[in-house]
Amino acid sequence: MGRWEPGARERLVLAAVDLFTEQGYDATTVAQIAERAGVTKSTFFRHFADKRELLVAGQEALSLLLTEGIAEAPAGAGPLEAIAAGLERASMAMGPVNRELAPRVKAAVAASAELQERDALKSVSLAAAMTAALVARGVPGPTAALAGELGVLAFKRGFATWSEGDHDTGEELARLTRAALDDLRAAAAALG
Template identity: 65%
Template sequence: MPRWKPDARERLIVAALDLFVEQGYDNTTVAEISTRAGLTRSTFFRHFPDKREILAAGQEALSRLLAEGIDSAPADATPMAAVAAGLERASGTMTSFNRELGPMLRAAIEANEELRNREALKSIGMAAAMTDALTRREVAEPAAQVAAEIGVLAFKRGYARWADPARDADPGELATHTRAAFDELRAAAAELR
């Protein structure tokens, strides 16, 4: 077996999610994940410090992309337009691999309280990154927090629709779904007045 296969990280993620769904998160070991992926334990630890981190894979990158999109929005963009730019930036990086993971990821998270808590922390991290980016644009903190939370919810709703296996075989781009979810949430927020 070659030492450094280029898709090792992705193989580990898929193997872990398969095992989490099949036998539960708590009953799955790093050794089993490595074996299922056709890799060694040392390769696993080159990519992840522990099995919990598999579910946070990409969290930092996603938060960074959301913030970069907000940072790159035109100077005169409203806070909501800046969040929309962040959603476009982050959504544009998602591939079919990310879509295929959706159902497995959802099943694993729903079956384990620790993973549900970790998912909540991921959402908090995304919102914090967007809030920080908005405050750098001199948006008042309460408005920045509200806009960021709507952005997180839009991303989650859009991703859930995009990754839903019951939907079309070709769901198009994730950005289409996050944009639609964002527009729905903006309209819902306007009704709260």
């Protein structure tokens, strides 16, 4: 077992998802995950605080991509256009590995109340990041919060469609998240 082998973080995520799928989240130990990934337990803990953190490993990167896209949207873009720019930026970073893992992660989350709670917190965190990015652009708080929540819903809907289909590229995910955002915009307008 190499002490500083590259890709340890990714191998840990893949090993955890496989084990969670095979034997369930609660029955899987950190030691089993580390062994399956070919690393030591101390390497595991250098990358993750606990096994719950494995399934939200990309959350910080996703938040950063979303907020960068929002910040870099054209100056005259409205809140939902800025959200669309964030969704596009985040989507372009996704690839076949994300698509392949998605159904297994979804199954692991569905089977564990603890992971469902963590997934809900992830959504709240993403919405808060997008809201803050919009407020930084001068969007009023309530409008920014609503747009941030719509952004999370659009990303989830687009990602679900993308991961369940034959779409391998980030470009396809960007198209699907944009379509989901457009659908949500129309639904919000229909509320009257």
